[in-house]
Amino acid sequence: xxxxxxxxxxxxxxxxxxxLPVVLMAVLKPLDTASKLSPRAVEYTHAVTDGRVxxxxxxxxxxxxxxxxxxxxxxIWFRTAINGDDEQIFYExxxxxxxSRSNPYASSYHRCLRVAAPSSGSLPSIAGGAVVVxxxxxxxxxxxxxxxxxxxxxxTYVEAQVKLPARGELAVGxxxxxxxxxxxxxxxxxxx
Numbered sequence: 001x002x003x004x005x006x007x008x009x010x011x012x013x014x015x016x017x018x019x020l021p022v023v024l025m026a027v028l029k030p031l032d033t034a035s036k037l038s039p040r041a042v043e044y045t046h047a048v049t050d051g052r053v054x055x056x057x058x059x060x061x062x063x064x065x066x067x068x069x070x071x072x073x074x075x076i077w078f079r080t081a082i083n084g085d086d087e088q089i090f091y092e093x094x095x096x097x098x099x100s101r102s103n104p105y106a107s108s109y110h111r112c113l114r115v116a117a118p119s120s121g122s123l124p125s126i127a128g129g130a131v132v133v134x135x136x137x138x139x140x141x142x143x144x145x146x147x148x149x150x151x152x153x154x155x156t157y158v159e160a161q162v163k164l165p166a167r168g169e170l171a172v173g174x175x176x177x178x179x180x181x182x183x184x185x186x187x188x189x190x191x192x
Contacts, residue, residue, distance in 0.1 A: 043168030044178075047135070051164045051180050054112065054133035061089055062158050063184035071152035073144030079119055086119040092126045093145040093162075097135060110139035112162070137163040137177055159183040 008016075065078035074094040080087055097109035113129030138161065139145050145162060148155035161181040167173030 040167070040173040044166050044174055047164050047166060047168040048178055048180075051133055051162055051178060054131075055160060055162050055180050055182050058091055058112070058114070058132055059158075059160055059182040059184050062160070063186070065186055068155060068186070071146065071148055071155065073141065073146055073152075074139050076146055076158065077123075087116050088119050088121075088123060089114065089116045090123050090126065090129075091132065092129070093133070093136060094139040095126065095129075108137070109134075109165075110136040112136060112139070112145065133162050133164075135164055135168070137165060155186060157183060157185050 061080060061082070062076065062078065064080045064082065066081065067079040068076070069079060069088065070077040075090065075092045077088065077090040080089060091112060091114050093110065093112035095111045095113050097107070097111055099107060111131055112133035113126050114132045115124050115126055115129040117123045136145070137143075143163070145160055147159040147161070149157040149159070159181060160183065161179065164178045164180070166176045166178050
């Protein structure tokens with residue numbers, strides 16, 4: 001009855017045991033690679049989303065402006081009515097990014113800050129402003145955020161362009177720059 005015995009021989013077990021590490025490495029290597037690339041993809045998504053949300057907020061408020069009080073290539077100061085309240089809003093997009101030991105690129109970044117006050121009051125210091133867009137690569141005199149058409153004194157159209165590092169907050173990661181732009185026709189500008 002020896003022919004009816006089932007199971008594996010010692011040779012079969014040794015062959016399977018020798019091949020198992022090779023097969024497991026081939027199967028698990030893509031998972032290891034994916035786990036290393038995942039933080040880069042997540043930071044890229046965060047960089048795009050954060051930049052887009054900040055840019056849209058800025059342009060939405062600029063679109064509602066009824067009087068432009070002052071402009072530079074990296075700032076805009078205007079009056080607007082938000083929820084029935086008359087406000088003045090100031091965006092400054094060349095503020096230095098705070099130094100960071102974990103990110104060697106931090107010294108080359110800028111921030112876009114926002115301050116607001118009632119139209120009859122004075123604006124608070126921009127240093128205490130809310131961060132609207134973080135880690136700007138532009139925001140310099142040679143690569144400004146704002147473009148005013150026909151000019152900065154009486155603009156009828158304002159374009160805002162932000163350039164962000166695709167690496168997000170990471171010191172290493174994707175190396176290209178994300179460029180987002182939007183614009184607003186100042187249809188209420190004649191009302192001020």
